[in-house]
Amino acid sequence: MSEPLLRTEGLTRHFRVGKLLSRKTLHAVDDVDLTIGSGEIVALVGESGSGKSTIARLLALVYRPTRGEIWFEGRPLSRLRGRRSRLAYSAAVPMVFQDPYSSINPAYRVSHGIVRGMKLHRDLSRTERGAELNRVLDAVGLVPVSETRRRFPYELSGGQRQRIGFAQALALRPKLIVADEPVSMLDVSIRVGVLNLMGELREHEGVSFLYITHDVASARYLADRIVVMYAGHLVEEGPTEDVLQRPKHPYTQLLVSAVRDPRAELGMADARDVGEPPKVVDPKPGCRFRQRCPLAIARCETETPVLRDLRDGRRVACHVAD
Amino acid sequence: MSASSIGATDQLATPPVGPAPIVAEIGRGRWGDLWRAISRNRKALAGALLLLVFVVLAVFPGQIAPDDPAAQIFTPALAPSWHHHLLGTTASGQDILSQVVWGTRLSLVIALAAGALATALAVIVGVSAAYLGGIADGILSVITDVILVIPIFPLVIVIAAYRKNAGLFMLVIVLGALGWSYGARQLRSQTLSLRTRDFLESARVRGERKLYIILFEILPTMTSLIVASFLGAALYAVLTEAGLQFIGLGDPNSQSWGTMLYWAQNNEALFAGMPLWAIAPGVCIALLGAAFALLNYAFDEISSPALRVRKLDRRRVPKRLPAPARPEPMPVPADGPVLKVEGLRVAYATDAGPVIAVDDVDLEVARGEFLAIVGESGCGKSTLLYAIARLLGSPLPGEIIGGRVLFQGKDLVLLEERELRRVRWRDLSVVMQSAMNALNPVLTVADQMRDACRAHSNMSKKEIEERSREVLRLVSIDPVHLHSYPHQLSGGMRQRAMIAMALLFTPDLVIMDEPTSALDVVAQRSLMVQIKELQERLGFAVIFVTHDMSLVSHFSDRLLVMYAGQVAEMSRTRELFDRPRHPYSQGLLEAFPSIRGPKVRLLGIPGSPPDLAHPPAGCRFAPRCGHVQPRCTAAEVPLHSVNGSLVRCVLVENEA
Numbered sequence: 001m002s003e004p005l006l007r008t009e010g011l012t013r014h015f016r017v018g019k020l021l022s023r024k025t026l027h028a029v030d031d032v033d034l035t036i037g038s039g040e041i042v043a044l045v046g047e048s049g050s051g052k053s054t055i056a057r058l059l060a061l062v063y064r065p066t067r068g069e070i071w072f073e074g075r076p077l078s079r080l081r082g083r084r085s086r087l088a089y090s091a092a093v094p095m096v097f098q099d100p101y102s103s104i105n106p107a108y109r110v111s112h113g114i115v116r117g118m119k120l121h122r123d124l125s126r127t128e129r130g131a132e133l134n135r136v137l138d139a140v141g142l143v144p145v146s147e148t149r150r151r152f153p154y155e156l157s158g159g160q161r162q163r164i165g166f167a168q169a170l171a172l173r174p175k176l177i178v179a180d181e182p183v184s185m186l187d188v189s190i191r192v193g194v195l196n197l198m199g200e201l202r203e204h205e206g207v208s209f210l211y212i213t214h215d216v217a218s219a220r221y222l223a224d225r226i227v228v229m230y231a232g233h234l235v236e237e238g239p240t241e242d243v244l245q246r247p248k249h250p251y252t253q254l255l256v257s258a259v260r261d262p263r264a265e266l267g268m269a270d271a272r273d274v275g276e277p278p279k280v281v282d283p284k285p286g287c288r289f290r291q292r293c294p295l296a297i298a299r300c301e302t303e304t305p306v307l308r309d310l311r312d313g314r315r316v317a318c319h320v321a322d
Numbered sequence: 323m324s325a326s327s328i329g330a331t332d333q334l335a336t337p338p339v340g341p342a343p344i345v346a347e348i349g350r351g352r353w354g355d356l357w358r359a360i361s362r363n364r365k366a367l368a369g370a371l372l373l374l375v376f377v378v379l380a381v382f383p384g385q386i387a388p389d390d391p392a393a394q395i396f397t398p399a400l401a402p403s404w405h406h407h408l409l410g411t412t413a414s415g416q417d418i419l420s421q422v423v424w425g426t427r428l429s430l431v432i433a434l435a436a437g438a439l440a441t442a443l444a445v446i447v448g449v450s451a452a453y454l455g456g457i458a459d460g461i462l463s464v465i466t467d468v469i470l471v472i473p474i475f476p477l478v479i480v481i482a483a484y485r486k487n488a489g490l491f492m493l494v495i496v497l498g499a500l501g502w503s504y505g506a507r508q509l510r511s512q513t514l515s516l517r518t519r520d521f522l523e524s525a526r527v528r529g530e531r532k533l534y535i536i537l538f539e540i541l542p543t544m545t546s547l548i549v550a551s552f553l554g555a556a557l558y559a560v561l562t563e564a565g566l567q568f569i570g571l572g573d574p575n576s577q578s579w580g581t582m583l584y585w586a587q588n589n590e591a592l593f594a595g596m597p598l599w600a601i602a603p604g605v606c607i608a609l610l611g612a613a614f615a616l617l618n619y620a621f622d623e624i625s626s627p628a629l630r631v632r633k634l635d636r637r638r639v640p641k642r643l644p645a646p647a648r649p650e651p652m653p654v655p656a657d658g659p660v661l662k663v664e665g666l667r668v669a670y671a672t673d674a675g676p677v678i679a680v681d682d683v684d685l686e687v688a689r690g691e692f693l694a695i696v697g698e699s700g701c702g703k704s705t706l707l708y709a710i711a712r713l714l715g716s717p718l719p720g721e722i723i724g725g726r727v728l729f730q731g732k733d734l735v736l737l738e739e740r741e742l743r744r745v746r747w748r749d750l751s752v753v754m755q756s757a758m759n760a761l762n763p764v765l766t767v768a769d770q771m772r773d774a775c776r777a778h779s780n781m782s783k784k785e786i787e788e789r790s791r792e793v794l795r796l797v798s799i800d801p802v803h804l805h806s807y808p809h810q811l812s813g814g815m816r817q818r819a820m821i822a823m824a825l826l827f828t829p830d831l832v833i834m835d836e837p838t839s840a841l842d843v844v845a846q847r848s849l850m851v852q853i854k855e856l857q858e859r860l861g862f863a864v865i866f867v868t869h870d871m872s873l874v875s876h877f878s879d880r881l882l883v884m885y886a887g888q889v890a891e892m893s894r895t896r897e898l899f900d901r902p903r904h905p906y907s908q909g910l911l912e913a914f915p916s917i918r919g920p921k922v923r924l925l926g927i928p929g930s931p932p933d934l935a936h937p938p939a940g941c942r943f944a945p946r947c948g949h950v951q952p953r954c955t956a957a958e959v960p961l962h963s964v965n966g967s968l969v970r971c972v973l974v975e976n977e978a
Binding site for chain 1: 398445480519520521523524525526527528529530539542543545696698812814832842843845847860869870871873875876900909910911913914915917918921923924925926927928930
């Protein structure tokens with residue numbers, strides 16, 4: 001099998017919490033194996049606190065892994081030495097943030113972040129930078145370009161600001177864009193526009209995406225493959241359509257059933273679950289979903305399920321599901 | 323590649339002005355904006371004008387002063403006269419006016435130099451402490467706090483006495499080195515609040531170095547705060563310098579206001595018929611101090627608009643249009659509406675003049691009905707809710723400028739605050755968007771329920787306790803959580819606790835402002851189911867505001883779609899989902915990807931909502947509408963009644 005664009009192996013990130021005497025360890029991400037192929041859009045789905053944003057920040061080198069390794073184009077990131085090679089990776093894997101209102105510096109024109117990125121990562125002359133600025137603004141649909149580049153962030157709407165975020169990433173000639181909930185703070189009427197933009201950038205620029213979201217329906221709309229996280233663990237993955245139409249893991253089933261479909265009747269019966277994902281502090285072995293799980297058996301109390309392969313490229317971490 | 327090859331583009335629309343920003347506007351550190359803010363602020367203008375006068379005096383004393391300040395006339399102590407010595411002379415016959423003019427230079431130089439030094443230190447210490455964090459922050463903060471509690475004036479006296487006549491340079495160094503701590507603390511806390519901002523994370527992810535981030539990403543967003551800190555330090559330096567000179571610890575041969583005071587005092591000027599000798603420099607010190615203080619205050623206001631009070635100019639409010647043949651609001655079931663809103667209008671005062679956020683809204687809520695109000699951010703849906711509950715003021719500073727809100731036979735718009743308190747919570751209660759902000763973090767759930775009960779009833783302690791347990795059980799929270807603090811509850815439980823509090827007095831109407839938007843999908847659904855069940859069991863009516871139409875699709879009886887401050891469509895919920903009539907409703911429905919069925923490419927709605935300070939003529943949705951016709955923009959489009967629905971669109975005119 002050829003090497004994927006990015007692969008993580010046992011990726012783990014813990015945080016120390018609590019005071020000096022009551023030190024505890026918060027397991028934000030535990031043992032995650034994730035692969036993203038070239039030109040692929042992978043959706044990372046889960047509720048808040050499931051560890052999906054921590055994965056984004058691990059990939060963006062904001063955090064160092066507690067354990068495990070990230071391989072990019074076959075090279076392990078732990079061997080990145082020196083500023084130069086770190087910068088090269090940062091340019092290849094930029095990130096787009098959730099909150100368009102806080103992710104652009106309000107003191108500068110919107111072109112600031114785009115131009116800074118080019119100065120840091122690409123050896124271009126002033127005129128080349130200007131041309132490239134126009135190109136990326138045009139590619140994210142912020143036309144007329146000559147008008148946009150003079151604007152300050154507060155002069156743009158949320159959707160337009162989020163497009164600036166993608167333009168910043170695009171100016172680095174990225175291979176993989178990590179998009180952390182890029183549409184969740186936008187108004188419904190403009191979300192689809194940003195989702196479409198990601199699809200188009202993949203098509204025209206060949207960029208891969210890790211699309212992090214809690215919105216399963218938008219994951220279906222955009223992604224080739226879906227990865228479901230619960231409480232720091234990866235619980236199910238596979239081709240989007242397969243997973244969403246026939247979810248195996250009981251958590252995925254709960255998540256899919258909670259998606260609102262105005263066109264369908266509501267099943268009141270399965271809406272009883274009032275649980276919420278646990279904070280994973282100093283966990284004992286066992287499945288982290290077991291308290292909410294309708295299928296839980298004795299084995300779930302003692303043994304942490306690991307991802308096992310099913311047919312058709314699907315994997316699930318559950319003792320019961322088949 | 324051209325944009326057209328890429329499909330959906332996002333045309334730049336005019337920026338939304340909208341209601342006044344509620345949070346302190348950090349950043350916007352753009353010189354043009356700053357200049358505009360200053361030129362609009364009366365305090366800033368007065369301060370700048372005063373300062374300008376002193377700067378001119380300091381730069382051109384030779385041209386302005388009538389005499390050489392040191393030249394002595396051997397007829398001592400001349401009284402003021404119009405011909406010569408406008409302010410009289412000193413005991414040794416020097417012209418007071420000339421001395422005052424020449425003295426400006428030293429006061430100003432010391433103020434500016436000490437201010438600049440203090441500000442530079444404040445910026446370096448404050449910003450690096452906050453940005454570096456950890457041990458560096460600990461050490462720098464301790465130093466700042468120590469300097470902050472040192473009484474500077476006595477210290478300066480000691481230093482000045484020890485190194486008498488050490489000169490100006492020493493004075494500037496001491497004033498600067500001790501005057502930075504207050505500014506440093508302010509800048510530190512501002513930087514701390516910036517630290518979590520994504521644009522800094524974005525710069526780090528981009529690979530910027532720490533120094534670059536501090537100098538070019540953080541500092542430019544704090545210009546007004548830095549200027550304010552400079553002005554504060556300068557003000558302090560003026561006063562300290564004058565004080566030192568006055569008690570004779572400066573250089574008695576220097577040319578400054580403080581020195582003048584010193585000599586005036588030594589010659590008992592006030593009693594020797596030369597009062598202006600002391601008064602003139604005193605007034606100058608006060609005026610220069612006032613200039614700095616005014617500017618300082620103005621910059622504080624600019625950096626946090628919450629300090630500024632805007633007044634709504636009712637004369638500039640556009641007149642309500644005569645609605646041609648207003649259709650009757652939708653018929654409501656027999657036992658009469660619990661709430662009736664008629665022609666409600668709400669305006670915000672902005673720098674650009676009044677903005678009508680809610681424009682002529684009519685609605686009725688039947689007893690036990692679930693009415694959902696849906697719209698995008700800035701469409702006026704929250705303003706409408708706050709107006710109905712008469713909660714405008716803070717944080718939404720709007721004002722009701724017309725219309726009636728009839729509840730229990732009373733017009734809430736006309737009620738006094740005292741009368742409102744009898745209605746609110748008992749009969750009409752409100753559930754806010756963020757339970758974490760709406761609940762008091764230092765009080766337990768029980769405390770907060772007790773406070774609410776005491777404020778709105780005279781229940782006994784035991785009754786309150788019992789009722790609190792009862793309402794918690796209603797929302798399926800175990801009553802053991804009664805004595806929990808908000809942060810000990812999960813997000814879903816906090817939101818349910820808020821609903822429990824709203825139900826303390828079995829109200830007739832519960833108003834909910836996006837109560838589920840902070841929750842995850844699974845928790846959202848269980849909360850919605852719970853609200854619906856409670857409503858059916860207890861029979862209260864609900865007005866539910868949300869930006870997400872799919873959330874209420876199975877729960878609301880009727881749906882009101884708002885766009886740009888107006889009702890775009892009001893319909894029975896099922897009807898609206900099956901047959902949306904307004905192009906905006908259609909667009910909203912088509913903006914949701916579906917989890918089932920065939921995958922289709924969605925388009926959303928191009929463009930963004932209009933700037934309400936300058937709403938488009940005619941239909942407000944016209945600029946984004948795919949079915950636009952000439953008559954859409956020709957005149958205001960009224961609501962048409964179609965099959966029991968109300969639709970503001972010319973397309974349904976023939977159906978009506």
